Every structure is written in C-alpha cells, then in structure tokens.
Amino acid sequence: MHSVTYYGSYGVVLAVVLAGALLVIVAFGAARLIAPRRPNVGGKRTTYECGIDPVGEGWSQSQVRYYVYGFLFVIFDVESVFLFPWARVFQTLGYQAVVSMAIFIGILAVGLLYAWRKGVLTWV
Amino acid sequence: MTIDYHAILPVLILSSTIVIVLVTDLFLPPRHKSASMWVALVGVLATLVAVLSLIGKGDRPDSFGGSYQVDAFTIVFQTFFMSAAAVVLLISYRYFREGGFYQGEYYFLLLTSFLGCLLMPASRDLLMLFLSLELVSAPGFLMAAFRKSDVKGNEGGLKFFLIGVLSTAVMLYGMSLIYGLTGHLQLAAVSDGLQQLSGAKETLANAAILFVVVGFAFKVSAVPFQFWAPDTYEGSPVPVAAFLGVASAAAGFAGLLQLMFVAFVHEYTFWVPLFVALSLVTMTLGNLVALQQRQVVRLLAYSGIAQTGYILLPFALVSADPSINHSAFQAAVTYILIYGIMNLGAFAVTTAISGQRPLLRIEDFAGLAKTAPLLATAMTVFMVSLAGVPPTGGFWAKLLIFQAGIQRGGVGVLLAVAMVINSVISVGYYFLIPRAMIFEDAEDQRPFRSPILVTAVVAVAMTALLIIFVVPNAIYRLGEVTSLGFGG
Helix, strand or coil: CCCCCCCCHHHHHHHHHHHHHHHHHHHHHHHHHHHCCCCCCCCCCCCCCCCCCCCCCCCCCCCCCCCHHHHHHHHHHHHHHHHHHHHHHHHHHHHHHHHHHHHHHHHHHHHHHHHHHCCCCCCC | CCCCCCCCHHHHHHHHHHHHHHHHHHCCHHHHHHHHHHHHHHHHHHHHHHHHCCCCCCCCCCCCHHHECCHHHHHHHHHHHHHHHHHHHHHHHHHHHHHCCCCHHHHHHHHHHHHHHHHHHCCCHHHHHHHHHHHHHHHHHHHHHHCCHHHHHHHHHHHHHHHHHHHHHHHHHHHHHHHHHCCCHHHHHHHHHHHHHCCCCHEEEEEEEEHHHHHHHCCCCCCCCCCCCHHHHCCCCCHHHHHHHHHHHHHHHHHHHHHHHHHHHHHHHHHHHHHHHHHHHHHHHHHHHHHCCCCCHHHHHHHHHHHHHHHHHHHCCCCCCCHHHHHHHHHHHCCCCHHHHHHHHHHHHHHHHHHCCCEHHHHHHHHHHHHHHHHHHHHHHHHHHHCCCCCCCHHHHHHHHHHHHHHHCCCCHHHHHHHHHHHHHHHHHHHHHHHHHCCCCCCCCCCCCCCHHHHHHHHHHHHHHHHHHHHHCCCHHHHCCCCCCCCC
8 A cells, every 4th residue: 555656546536536437337238228117107207206196286376484584684784794793802992992883883773673663573 | 091072972872863863763653753853863863062162272192092083074075974964864854754654763774874973084094994894884775775666776786885895895805904914904004013013014905905995996986996876866766876976985085195195105006096097097988988978977987986086186197206295185065975975965966856756857847947946046056066166166176276286297297187078078968957947848748846854955955065166264264274194
C-alpha cells in the first residue's frame, strides 16, 4: 500500500467508479434481458399499483403563500441575527446599546403590526 | 462615538415620519387612505424646517466618526430634495387617489427613497454613499412597478430593478477595490491614499474608479447605460417618473460630485477623458432620439438623458487648477438645482394632463392654451427653460456651464460648443409641446379640469424659474457656497 503514488491513488477512485458503473449496467441489462414485460396487465401504469385509485391529474396548483413566509421570515430572522450577538455583549456597551436595540425592535414591531393589519397572520 | 443630534435632526424627523405614515395607513378606513399624503407632507415640511435651522450654524463634521457631515453642500442639496419631496407628494395626491393604488405603501416608499436623498449629500465615506444610493433606488424599483396590472409598468419596473442591481454590483466592486488599495473609506482619506499609489496598484485604482463611474453612469442614465430610462419612466406612474427623473438622478449626481471632486480628484488625468466621451455621447444621442418621440413621458425621459449629458460636462473640465474645478463644481450644482425645478414642473403638468388623457401623446396637449391657460403657460416656460432659452432660469444654468468650459480652454471649449449645438437641436422637440398647446385644437372638446394642488405647484415652479432669470445671483450664490472644501 505504501508504494501507491499520489496520482496512483486516483487509480483506486477510477476503479471504484468503473465498478459502480459496471454494476448498474449489468443489473439493468440483466433485468432487461431476463424479465418478462407486460405493462398493460393489472393496472401497472397507475400511480400506485396497489391501494386507492388516484383521482384527477398528477399536476395541480397549490398556494405556497410565499409572501407570508417571506414577510415573517424577514422580520424574525433579521431580529435574531442582531439580537444574539447583542445579547452576548450588551453589558459592556451600556445603556446606549439597550436604547438602540429597543429602537431596532420597535421598527421591526411596526413590520409585525403591518403584517397583522394586512391579514397576513390569519391562515386561509 | 459622538453624535451631533441637531445635525441629524432632519434624518430623525423624516425617519419617524416614514414609520408614522405606515402606521397611520394601517388604521385608516379604505375611503380615506389618501390622508397619508397629508401626514407625509407635514413630515417633509418639518424636515425642511429642520434642515433650514442648520443654516449659519457652521459646519458640523463630527457625527458618526465623520461619515455624516453637515456643511453648505449638504444644506443646499437637502433643501432641494425636501422641496422636491413636497412637490412629488402634492402631484401624487390626485393621481394615486383616483388610480386605485395602494396609497399608504406608496407614500411610505416615496419617503424612504427621499430619506436616501437626504442622506446622500451628507455622506462623506464610501459606505454611507453606497447605503444612501441604495436607499434611494430600492423603494424606486417597487414604485416604478406600481401600475401592477399594466404590462409596461411591469416591464419598466423589472428593467429598472435588473439594471439597478447590476450597476450596484459594479459600483460596489469598484468601491471594495478602492478600500483594499487605500485602506480608507472616508473620501478625504481615500483621496490621499490614492495619491500614494504607484505602478500596478495605480492601474488597479484606475480600474476601480472606472467601475464606480460606470455604476453611477447607470444611476444617472448616461449613454451608453441609458436604455432602461425611457421604458421605466413610461411604465411608472407619472409622479414616480418625476421622482426618478429629478430626485433620484440628482441624488446620483450629489454622490458623483463628492467622489469625483473630492475622493478621485487627483486621478483626473485618467477619468476626465471618460467624462468627455460620456458627456458628448449622452447629450447628442439623448437629443437626437428625443426628436423622434411622440409620447410626452418618453420625450421627457430622453430630454432627461440629454440634460444628464450637460450635467456631466463640468466633470470633464476638472484639472489641476482649483479655481477651474471650483467653477466647474459650481456650474454642476447650479445646473442640477435649476434642472430640478424645470423638470419637476414639466412632470407636474404632465401629471395634470394624465388624468383625462392617459396616453400622453403630444397631441393630447393640443388646445390646452384655451382650456387650461395657466398650465399651458407654465409648460411653455418649462420647455423654453429646458431648451436653455431666455427669459428663464434654464438660460443661466447653461451659460454657467458654458463659461466654465471656456475658462477651462482646450477640450472645454469643444464641449461648450457641442452643448450649444445640442441646445439648438433640443429646441426642435421642446417646442413641439407649446406648439400643440397654442396652435392646435383639441380632438377632445370636453372642458379640462385642472387639479388644484398640481396647478399650485406648477405656478410656484414657473414663478421660481422666472425669478431666477431676473435675479440669477439668488441661485449662483448657492453654487458658490457649496465648495466641499476644495480651493473655494
């Protein structure tokens, strides 16, 4: 093992890749050659072969409510990003740091107020 | 860190107003949403008073470690921006009340942009300049797309956003290189730091200056970075176009003036040729394309591009001689102030027309001399002034730049002559609107209702332009005192 050179060790990687590719090719190729193919027998083409028959299309629209997430994420994420480092050091910074943070949280609270009045907090 | 609370009082008042406007809007019943405008207006006027209270109290360079400084330059520009804010608010009132827009949010965004404008002339380091410029632009992206159901509105907003972000990235890259090379953010320190560079570092510094200039060129819509402007202006609500064309552009110039005349002034041999080219191409192309326009907002957009070319001209006059730099600086400041008045006026009249004739073609102005004589007279004055013809303030603005060009000699003379030729070309399209108003009859014979607030604003702007023509010293003085501490 000690005689393997720097580039030689890449040979091992290459061997692993080749072995992996070979494994997949052999497995799928064998299945293709050996296995019988009767796709139209017994509901093989439905989404779930056993269980309840699906209703409607596979593609459907769903409301992600991105705006709600975006809005609330910005408010609370920005808050925590500044609050944690602040909480670590505010004792050494004195009252000025407390006042600054109070103003900052106050402005973010206006954001939350806005979200509440605009009905963002109620889930439809 | 010391904070001079009187110096930052205007900023504090405007910031509080922004919060108050947003909160008030939340509790207003839907029918009375337009009341937000009056709240905003009171805040803006209070800010204006706070700015004016700083006059004659000396320079205040100490807040936030010198990042926020109050001197004559700051006060002149802050007064200008707050007056512009009052005008934009007043012309927005009817447009937004009748257009079915989100009014509270609009006034909130507009004031936030103006907060950026307010910070811009006081910013004396790269970081503050960048933050102020972004504070101007970011709400601007939203306001430009405020006509949500209109395809053109969306297109204009998106273009403005993409170009704005791109220009910011380019500018920020330049600023980061400058910080890396000099180790300073303060403009004065950057200026000293850049002088000491040599060899490859000097080349890199020049590249960085180029990046910053390109970033600002996007913001002030100089050719070849102008293509977003006409589409954005056309797609935006007309009062927002007024904001973008006047306040946003002036904020860009307020930043550019500080960078070029303070931070990068010793590197002028590198960047003066850039500005010569920018100025020449911008004014010529702007004017030639404006000749083809038949829609008034697009026409004003291209006229704005041409005017940007004139304002860029004094930058191209910078040399080793402080007295020439001073005249160039003075000419640029004076031009921006007068241009602000006449362009705001022109957009105000356009806003007034847009209520009944939303297409805003030149034909839509026909017959206005009979139906709305005050608006028609004022629009004529604004157009004559934009063309730089006496008896209006625009004449002195152009004359001052012309004089600075002649004083500089060499390339300055060439630029001055180019400006005169361009002014003559510009008469070709500026006079189309007065001609339609006076000599043509309207297709639409219904009586025209002049909105009272807009008419009042327009009358004030028109009077100001005529007064400036009679007593030019009033506004020259403003240009003279704003020396930013070089040579003056």
